[in-house]
Amino acid sequence: MVCAVRQRVATPAKAKPWNLKSIALVHQPDLGVAPHSSTIPSLCNVKSLPIAGVKAPQRLARFSLSISHHIDYAMTSVTAIIVLMSITRFAYITVSAAFFLCHSVSADNPPPQTRDHVLLITIDDLNDWVGCLSDKDASAQAGHLTGRGHPQASTPNMDRLAKRGVLFTNAHCQAPICRPSRTSFMSGLRPTTSGIYGNRPKYDANGTLKPGKDVPWLTKRFEQAGYQTFTAGKILHGSQNKPLGGTPCFKTNQGPYPPKKLGVPAEVTKPGVWDFGVYPKTEKEYTDLRIARWTAGNINKPNKSGDKPRFMALGFYNPHLPLFAPKKWFDAAPSQKDVLLAAMRGDDMDDLPAIAKRIASRVSFAAPAAWVRETEDRLRLLTQAYLACTSAMDDSLGEVIDALDKSDMANNTWIIVLSDHGWHLGEKNHIAKQTLWTRSTRVPLIIVPPKRLKGTPRGKRCERPAELLDVYPTLIDVAGIKPIKSDKHLDGLSLLPWINNPAAEKKRPAITTIYSHNHSLVGDRYRYTRYADGSEELYDRFNDPHEFDNLIDPLKTTDKNQQAIIKELAAWIPSNEVGPPDLVDDRVKR
Numbered sequence: 001m002v003c004a005v006r007q008r009v010a011t012p013a014k015a016k017p018w019n020l021k022s023i024a025l026v027h028q029p030d031l032g033v034a035p036h037s038s039t040i041p042s043l044c045n046v047k048s049l050p051i052a053g054v055k056a057p058q059r060l061a062r063f064s065l066s067i068s069h070h071i072d073y074a075m076t077s078v079t080a081i082i083v084l085m086s087i088t089r090f091a092y093i094t095v096s097a098a099f100f101l102c103h104s105v106s107a108d109n110p111p112p113q114t115r116d117h118v119l120l121i122t123i124d125d126l127n128d129w130v131g132c133l134s135d136k137d138a139s140a141q142a143g144h145l146t147g148r149g150h151p152q153a154s155t156p157n158m159d160r161l162a163k164r165g166v167l168f169t170n171a172h173c174q175a176p177i178c179r180p181s182r183t184s185f186m187s188g189l190r191p192t193t194s195g196i197y198g199n200r201p202k203y204d205a206n207g208t209l210k211p212g213k214d215v216p217w218l219t220k221r222f223e224q225a226g227y228q229t230f231t232a233g234k235i236l237h238g239s240q241n242k243p244l245g246g247t248p249c250f251k252t253n254q255g256p257y258p259p260k261k262l263g264v265p266a267e268v269t270k271p272g273v274w275d276f277g278v279y280p281k282t283e284k285e286y287t288d289l290r291i292a293r294w295t296a297g298n299i300n301k302p303n304k305s306g307d308k309p310r311f312m313a314l315g316f317y318n319p320h321l322p323l324f325a326p327k328k329w330f331d332a333a334p335s336q337k338d339v340l341l342a343a344m345r346g347d348d349m350d351d352l353p354a355i356a357k358r359i360a361s362r363v364s365f366a367a368p369a370a371w372v373r374e375t376e377d378r379l380r381l382l383t384q385a386y387l388a389c390t391s392a393m394d395d396s397l398g399e400v401i402d403a404l405d406k407s408d409m410a411n412n413t414w415i416i417v418l419s420d421h422g423w424h425l426g427e428k429n430h431i432a433k434q435t436l437w438t439r440s441t442r443v444p445l446i447i448v449p450p451k452r453l454k455g456t457p458r459g460k461r462c463e464r465p466a467e468l469l470d471v472y473p474t475l476i477d478v479a480g481i482k483p484i485k486s487d488k489h490l491d492g493l494s495l496l497p498w499i500n501n502p503a504a505e506k507k508r509p510a511i512t513t514i515y516s517h518n519h520s521l522v523g524d525r526y527r528y529t530r531y532a533d534g535s536e537e538l539y540d541r542f543n544d545p546h547e548f549d550n551l552i553d554p555l556k557t558t559d560k561n562q563q564a565i566i567k568e569l570a571a572w573i574p575s576n577e578v579g580p581p582d583l584v585d586d587r588v589k590r
């Protein structure tokens with residue numbers, strides 16, 4: 001019987017139970033539930049599933065799926081039993097026992113042998129300056145950045161993944177800083193639920209997020225469902241990956257660092273991450289490449305855990321500071337003279353509330369950021385380094401994808417690529433992250449279905465709002481693993497309906513939070529921001545992708561529908577938020 005089950009994987013006809021075209025499901029494409037309600041994500045996105053072979057995104061489908069499996073097993077088992085009974089009674093007893101063993105496994109989760117692998121790739125501090133998110137033609141015509149991406153960004157490997165799957169062009173982080181963002185997508189909980197708004201304190205030994213919630217980390221969730229997991233590089237903040245588990249695990253910190261500062265004078269900042277330039281001398285020392293090659297090596301190794309599917313998570317460090325990369329990537333980047341700078345306008349800060357400026361001034365390492373802003377030449381060097389490091393990281397990413405494509409996991413692996421948040425390089429007079437403006441919140445998010453799913457939409461762009469915390473319920477959904485009690489606490493939505501149909505409507509905006517009670521909400525067109533003191537911003541992202549003009553500025557109010565837009569977006573501001581309002585009044589205005 002065990003042999004009979006394995007044959008199901010190799011024979012296309014045996015994959016029939018996974019085709020859910022015939023399953024009638026309730027259609028609620030835009031999350032037809034009230035904001036703030038306790039949602040079960042996999043029940044909120046129910047709709048027909050046009051992708052042949054995609055696994056069920058919700059409990060109803062999974063229930064039907066389980067029935068299908070039982071019938072399939074029963075049919076296979078009966079055939080096997082008849083044949084074997086003709087041989088000996090002993091064989092009959094043996095096969096019957098195997099049948100019941102298989103039957104009990106399928107009652108909990110789909111058999112491991114039929115499940116897809118998952119490759120989750122996280123990138124650190126990469127904004128939307130990637131090839132597939134950039135308005136190259138429009139920028140070239142205009143001679144400057146349009147506000148969407150960067151025309152000189154070179155990321156061929158991310159671009160080829162976008163052609164193989166769905167690129168979410170309106171995806172945003174839940175917090176514009178490492179730890180709370182990474183916590184959100186690895187736990188499925190908003191900062192407003194977990195209470196994790198900043199980079200400190202460290203996770204506790206057990207990785208507990210909040211007593212009583214009992215939500216497992218994403219890796220643990222898959223481990224509990226029968227997956228072998230491994231982690232490499234930066235998944236949680238500061239490579240504090242211990243709570244994630246995973247065997248094997250490749251631990252490495254950022255670096256190596258040169259003996260002295262390269263791009264920033266030593267007197268400007270203490271030794272540490274704030275620097276940029278050509279380093280290390282040899283490619284093999286480059287950390288992201290080491291992470292990629294370790295991962296590729298593990299992909300190529302025989303799976304020692306038998307038939308277990310794999311959940312592989314790796315995190316690249318670049319283009320997080322320090323912006324170091326081998327020389328070839330600086331040579332490939334635009335020269336200091338030719339590099340296009342981010343768009344800036346002299347009066348851009350005039351229509352911003354004071355708290356927005358205070359939040360920007362709270363950024364870590366303010367001194368070197370201010371030093372860069374002092375001259376255009378310095379900003380050009382930093383921009384060049386950011387583009388060089390992005391390309392270097394992308395090249396490392398390519399090695400992982402190449403290894404996967406050559407492996408025995410090539411046809412049955414979901415690939416997810418994301419960045420934890422964006423980064424400013426001069427927009428709104430700001431360097432670094434930790435703001436609620438688009439260059440901090442907008443991130444690349446690419447989801448690539450397995451090659452085995454013929455007929456799946458590929459090379460599509462989904463312009464609907466998406467959140468990084470949607471990754472957790474999405475992966476549970478596409479893996480088809482059995483829902484558990486803690487799933488009802490998840491704040492995200494499965495994106496499977498939008499993988500199937502990128503143009504489907506979606507009412508729920510993407511929400512980014514910085515410190516408690518400071519939220520920015522992005523819908524299809526507008527960004528609405530409400531700070532802890534009640535002050536507001538509103539941007540028309542279609543007509544003003546740079547977010548230059550705060551429409552709430554009384555002098556610029558022209559949209560007669562403004563109140564309706566605000567009301568619609570503000571309804572999604574999380575209620576019952578953990579922590580008192582943070583007015584960010586501990587720093588003077590810059």
Ligand SMILES: [Ca+2]
Pocket residue numbers: 124125177178320420421
């Ligand atoms: Ca980060």
Ligand SMILES: [Ca+2]
Pocket residue numbers: 347348349350351352547548549550
């Ligand atoms: Ca402005």
